[in-house]
Amino acid sequence: MRFSVSTASIILIAIVVSALPITGAERSAAEVRGLIERTQKKVDQYRAVAVSGETIATDLAKIEDHIASARKLLEKGTVDQAFYEISIGIIYFILVDARIELSRAESNLLKARQKVK
Amino acid sequence: MKRLLICLAGCMLVCTTTASYAMNKEDATAIIVRAEKMLEQIDSNRVLGTYIPFDIYGEALINIIFSRNLLEEEKYVESYFYGAASIIRLETAEIIAKTRKARYEQLLIERDAASTIKKEEGLPEGMKVILEANLTKKGPALVTTIYDERLFTPSNRRLTMTISSEGRERLDRIIRVLKQFPACTVTIAGHTEENDGTDLSQRKARRTAEYLIQRGILPGRISITGIGNHEVMATHRGYERVNRVEIIITGIR
Numbered sequence: 001m002r003f004s005v006s007t008a009s010i011i012l013i014a015i016v017v018s019a020l021p022i023t024g025a026e027r028s029a030a031e032v033r034g035l036i037e038r039t040q041k042k043v044d045q046y047r048a049v050a051v052s053g054e055t056i057a058t059d060l061a062k063i064e065d066h067i068a069s070a071r072k073l074l075e076k077g078t079v080d081q082a083f084y085e086i087s088i089g090i091i092y093f094i095l096v097d098a099r100i101e102l103s104r105a106e107s108n109l110l111k112a113r114q115k116v117k
Numbered sequence: 118m119k120r121l122l123i124c125l126a127g128c129m130l131v132c133t134t135t136a137s138y139a140m141n142k143e144d145a146t147a148i149i150v151r152a153e154k155m156l157e158q159i160d161s162n163r164v165l166g167t168y169i170p171f172d173i174y175g176e177a178l179i180n181i182i183f184s185r186n187l188l189e190e191e192k193y194v195e196s197y198f199y200g201a202a203s204i205i206r207l208e209t210a211e212i213i214a215k216t217r218k219a220r221y222e223q224l225l226i227e228r229d230a231a232s233t234i235k236k237e238e239g240l241p242e243g244m245k246v247i248l249e250a251n252l253t254k255k256g257p258a259l260v261t262t263i264y265d266e267r268l269f270t271p272s273n274r275r276l277t278m279t280i281s282s283e284g285r286e287r288l289d290r291i292i293r294v295l296k297q298f299p300a301c302t303v304t305i306a307g308h309t310e311e312n313d314g315t316d317l318s319q320r321k322a323r324r325t326a327e328y329l330i331q332r333g334i335l336p337g338r339i340s341i342t343g344i345g346n347h348e349v350m351a352t353h354r355g356y357e358r359v360n361r362v363e364i365i366i367t368g369i370r
C-alpha cells in the first residue's frame with residue numbers, strides 16, 4: 001500500500017493534534033469566572049475591614065495580580081490555566097490571615113514588654 | 118504546492134506546541150527549585166524550628182512532591198500550580214511559627230510578672246529569690262529549665278556557645294539563689310533533641326557552669342552532665358525531646 005505525501009501529512013497533523021492536552025474540558029469558563037469574582041469580593045472585604053492594612057497591602061496586591069492574570073487567560077480561552085492562576089490567588093488568603101495574626105501577636109508582645117519595664 | 122502547504126502546517130503545529138512546552142517547563146522547574154530552597158531554609162532555622170505548624174508544612178512538602186511528579190509527566194501548568202502553592206504554604210508556616218513564638222514569649226513575660234514578688238513585708242528574702250528564679254519543686258530538689266534558644270545566642274546554622282542577654286538574666290537569678298543558700302549544690306544537665314554524637318549536651322552544661330563560676334559560684338558546688346536525647350519533657354504539644362539545659366538545685370530546706 002502506497003502513501004501519498006498529502007496522506008502522510010494529514011496523518012502527521014492528526015497525530016500531533018491528538019497529542020495536544022485537552023484544555024477547557026475539565027472546567028467551564030463560567031465556573032472560573034465565578035471563582036474570580038468571589039476572590040475579588042474577598043479582597044475588597046479584607047481591604048475594607050483589615051486593621052493591619054499596611055501589613056497585608058502587598059499580599060492583597062499579589063492576589064489582585066493573579067485575578068488580573070486569570071481574567072486575561074479566560075479571555076484568551078485558556079480556561080484550565082485561568083483556573084490554576086486564580087487558585088494560586090485563593091491560596092494566598094491563608095498567608096494574609098497568618099500575617100494579620102502575626103501583627104496582633106507582635107503588638108501584644110510589645111505591650112507585655114512595656115508593662116514589665 | 119498543496120502538499121507543501123500541508124507539510125508546512127504540520128511542522129508549524131509541532132514547533133508551536135514544543136515551544137510552549139519549553140517555556141512552561143522552565144517556569145515549573147524554577148518554581149520547584151525556589152520551593153525546595155525555601156524548605157531547606159526553614160529546616161535549618163533552629164530558632165523557629167519548634168514552632169513550625171506541621172500540618173501546613175506537611176501540605177507544602179506534599180505539594181513539592183506532586184509538582185516534581187507532574188514535571189516528569191510534562192504537565193507543566195499543573196506542576197507550576199503545585200510549586201506556587203507549596204511556596205505560599207511554606208511562607209505561611211514561617212509566619213505562623215513567628216506568631217507562636219511571639220505568643221509564647223508574651224506568656225513567659227506575663228508568667229514571670231505574675232510570679233515576681235515585689236518587696237512585701239513578711240516574705241523571707243530566700244523565698245523571693247527562689248520565686249524570681251522560676252524554680253519549681255521536684256521532690257527534694259528545685260528545678261528550672263532553660264531552652265537553648267533562650268540561653269544561647271541563636272544562629273541559623275548551628276548553636277553558638279555564647280550566653281544570650283536573656284540567658285544571662287535567667288542565670289543571674291539562679292546565682293542569687295545559690296548565694297542566698299551557700300550550702301546548696303547545683304547540677305546542670307544538658308539535653309538535645311537529636312542523637313548526641315558530638316557531646317553537645319555535655320558542652321552546653323559545661324558552658325553554663327563556666328558562667329556560674331565566672332560570677333563567683335565555687336566550682337565544687339557545681340556538677341555537670343550530658344543527657345543527650347534520652348529524656349523527654351512535657352510541652353504544650355505533648356512529650357517531646359527538646360534542646361534545653363536543666364538546672365537542679367539540692368540542699369535548700
